[in-house]
Amino acid sequence: MGSFAIFRADRWGRFLLLTGGSLALGLSFTLPSNLLRVALQVLGAVSLYSALYLPRYTLLYAGFYAVGLGGVALFELSPSPLGVFAGWELTAVAGLGLLVWGKGYSKQALEVGRLIFLTNRLGDVAWLAALAAPHCGWGFLLAGAVKAGLFPFTFWLVQAMQALPPVSALLHSALLVSLGVYWALRYPNWTAGLDRGVFLGLGSLSAWGAALGAVVARHPKVKLAWTTAAHLAISLALLPAPSAQSYLFHHSYLKAALFLVFGAAQRRGGFSLGSAAIWVANAGALILSAPPLPPLLLGAECLVAFALGQVPHGLGWAIQAFRQMPLREGLLLAPSVLLGFLSLFENSLSLPPADSLLPLLAFLLALGWSKTPLAFRLDRFSLWAFQGLEWAWEGFSRWVAQSDNQLNRLWRLLYQIARRSNEGSRWAEDYLTARGWRQVAGRLRQSMAQLAAPEMPLPYARALVWGWAITLLGMLLWRLSS
């Protein structure tokens, strides 16, 4: 932790969070209806909340909030695929940064951040491949499912619960996961080649899986993560109907607000009446204004509503925990109230469709539910599968590295053989020169000199010997050639 002194510019950070939050909220009302507007509103609310909530590293949080928002803006506004992909990626980078270098800076946090980032990048491989193949919506669908954490990819969303509540509020609402469904609304031509039934089928299956995960989860934050996946899956199933966008945005407001309320409750040590009221109002608003759903999805929505109702752990308990709320903590809840209003506004205060009453009943039933959920984690299997992939890659990596070492050894062996053969040939050449040719030539010369003129002085004798030898050679050659 000591090494992070550089990030402790708290005052600046708080100032940035407050001014950035206000600016974002102000700007959001000037934009036409799209994800960027929702992102600005959620970011504004979360920033104002964080300025009060976060004890330190506020500058770091402000920076990564901006990175995430920049990602959404690029995804929404960029005219080139490069910019769109950069935006898509930047949201994951913001998630990584907020998780790893945030308050929970630890090995575990980095592992979770790494898991999130790598899982998202796994989806990106499909995204990039789909970009290269016109009319191939499957790649985008897979990448979107990973990004949105749809079942069975919800495991990373559950792991991301290590983050602080404001970070979860941001990532689980507008900045990261929503892109996983929003791509189909923003770039409808990418879905070319995909039948509506594909969205309905995959979305329904995923919604049921995630809803079951939410019901059996124990920790409230984990429950919220599962409900996020279920709601996004329902949005996906509704595609390409316009209600999908409305539902998606409405979910963004709701989930951000619920995470913020949860954060306030966590700080206080339990739900107060005020926070429970905000909780019920927010969740109730979503459930009441949900679009008409097919029966299969309605069942999933009932389960999700039940899981949402379980989070405050019973209305009676919340009322018992009633205490006078200090002003500061009251202020903490202000952004979630704002988001609750925005979610109602998003649905234009339309009268609730009749089939919203069933989920509402499930929600109310769960508010008084006192039984502890099962201790069963549905994401365990997907997590094992991902870890299996990692182990397989590590095994492959070790094997390739060993092969590379073998290759290096082979080169070294070849080099040694070449060097030894070179040394051997040099030795042979030296031996032949020193022991062989030189001695033979010397003896020949001596014997010829003696034979030619033993009593003569040496230079003259040598000339004679050479003359004689050359003559002999010449005669031999002449003889052979004739």
Place this chain on the structure above:
Amino acid sequence: METFLLNFLWLGPVGVSLLSSRLSLRGLSLLAYSHGLLQLSAWLYLYLKPLPLLYQVRWFALGEHTIYYALGALPENVALLLLTILLGHAALLYELRQLERPQDFSTLLYLILGFAQGVFLARDIVLFFVFYEASLIPAFLLIYGWGGSNRRQAALKFALFTLSGSVVLLIGLLWALTDRGSLWEAWRATPLTWGPWVCLTLGLAVKLPLIPLHSWLGEAHVEATSAGSMVLAGLLLKLGGYGLLSWVWWRPEVGDTFLRLWGSIGLLLATGIAAAQIDLKRIIAYTSIAHMALVAIGAGSPSILARQGAYHQLFTHGLVSAGLFAWAGWLEKAAHTRTLPQLQGLLTLKPSWHLAGIALTFAAIGIPGSALFISEFLIVWGVGTGTGWGWAIFPALSFLLTAAYFLRVYRLLALSPAKALLKPLSTNLPEKITWFLIVLSVASGLYPTPWLKLLAHVGP
């Protein structure tokens, strides 16, 4: 003026190399700064002129062919000229004060700098080959003379591999020369036949390097000094990549497929090998091999977009890999080791090391806003649109796999209790130069427009 400056870009460093052997340490530093500024000014002048700028005179006759002394600044090479100036001088200043025989070291480095500029500038294949070969000699001596205990063996291996590659390259170029002459324009206009293509590709693949011709690189990087590694990864590998992109232009169609396949397999293997290493420099070296395999994939794609990405990758990888080696060298100097288990927790000791580590981890894994992101995206997109989405999966996997092991390296360095004992550094130049390279890499990632605009002119 343009002619003078084109010549000055390569002759300047070669001339200065003669001068540097007689200077004091202070003189060498002054010379590096002043020569760097002069070279930068010359480059800027050329960059601001409408490209291409060409200079060509007859050199000699080779049989019935005339060989030219032809130089040119083109949209494809202008960023690489800048890279050479920046990296060459950064590497020179990086550890000038800590090396033995700094005069000899700087002489060799200036020679590499000059010859590398020559390779990028050459518009005649024979001139290209001459510069290409000439750059090997000072590189060999640089590895041979400075670095770890096994440097001589590493230098010898480097020489054996690259010279063998050069022989094949020479055969290929002489073979191809017979039907097209030696000028670049003629080479770009006439498709290569099988024989010359195989020779040229093999010759250049040694320098790129592509697996299994890469064995020289790991040892050379590990044994060379940090400045040597910076030049090796940042400049010398680029000569092979540039040759492949610029001179081996038209290929037989099956050749294209082969090159893509070779690059894809090489990419996967290099990433796998990198993930299993525990020596920081070796990890960076194998990451370089993986990143250069992407260049081969881009070069083997018929898509113009992929080629533009590959040219862009040459520039961006030069900055990032040199930055990574500078960082590794900086840590090594402080901790006297490069082994990850012994370096564990090192980044927790100093915030500036940590920030540099984060920035370089992000740069290596190519997040948006970093230089490599743009080039890798262009390659993936181009390869996919040009040859089908199946081919795009391999380069796209590099986004995932590089992140997998680099984040693990970061975890070990930043989140474990510190083990290493630190030695105070005598100079903070390595730190400054690492930051200089990080800033350049981020700047070229955030504002890639100048070169992307130029690369838009690359095409048949």
